[in-house]
Amino acid sequence: MxxxxxxxxxxxxxxxxxxxxxxxxxxxxxxxxxxxxxxxSDTSQTLDAAVNQALEARFDFLERQKGEFTIFAPKGRISNATVKLFKDKIYDAARYNGCKIIINLRYAVLIDSVGLGVLINSHKTADKNGGMVVFTDVPERIMNNLSMLYMDRYLHFAPNMKQAAKMMTW
Structure with a gap:
C-alpha cells in the first residue's frame, strides 16, 4: 500500500x-x-516595514470636543499597527468621571483583535468611572462581525451622532 x-x-x-x-x-x-x-538582500527585510508604513499612512484619527462630548473618529484600519496612534487619547478621555465619549466608526475599514481590545478597554474604563462610550455610524460589514462576537450585547451602539448624544443624557 x-x-x-x-x-x-x-x-x-x-x-x-x-x-x-x-x-x-x-x-x-x-x-x-x-x-x-x-x-x-535587505529588500525582504524592509518589505514588512514598507507595508506597515503604507497602512499607517492611510490611517487618520480625528479628535473633537463638542460641549460635554468628546468625539473620536478613526479613519482606515484600526489594527495592531495603528492603535498606538490613538489609544492613549481614548484611554485618557475614558478616565474622567462621567465622561461622554462618542466614537464615530463611519470611516473605519477594518477592526482587528488588537483594535477591538482598545475599544473594549475604553468602554470598560469609562463604565468604571461613571461615564459612557457610544459607537456610532458603524459600517454594516464591521457591525456584522461585532454582532457575531456578541459585542452588540456588551458595547453601546447608535445609528448616528444625534442618537448617541440622546443615549448619554442622564
Whole structure:
C-alpha cells in the first residue's frame, strides 16, 4: 500500500514537471528565482516595514470636543499597527468621571483583535468611572462581525451622532 502511494506521488510530481516544461514555465520560474536572488538582500527585510508604513499612512484619527462630548473618529484600519496612534487619547478621555465619549466608526475599514481590545478597554474604563462610550455610524460589514462576537450585547451602539448624544443624557 505504501509502495503504491509513493509511486502515485512520484508520477504526479513527474507530470507537474513535464507540464511546466511543456508550457514553457520551467525556464521562466528559474529566471524569476535568479532575478530575486540578484536583488539586494535587505529588500525582504524592509518589505514588512514598507507595508506597515503604507497602512499607517492611510490611517487618520480625528479628535473633537463638542460641549460635554468628546468625539473620536478613526479613519482606515484600526489594527495592531495603528492603535498606538490613538489609544492613549481614548484611554485618557475614558478616565474622567462621567465622561461622554462618542466614537464615530463611519470611516473605519477594518477592526482587528488588537483594535477591538482598545475599544473594549475604553468602554470598560469609562463604565468604571461613571461615564459612557457610544459607537456610532458603524459600517454594516464591521457591525456584522461585532454582532457575531456578541459585542452588540456588551458595547453601546447608535445609528448616528444625534442618537448617541440622546443615549448619554442622564
Amino acid at each position: 505504501i509502495f503504491w502511494y509513493r509511486k502515485c506521488l512520484l508520477l504526479s510530481m513527474t507530470n507537474i514537471n513535464e507540464s511546466m516544461n511543456r508550457f514553457g514555465l520551467g525556464p521562466n520560474v528559474s529566471r524569476l528565482q535568479e532575478n530575486v536572488e540578484k536583488q539586494n
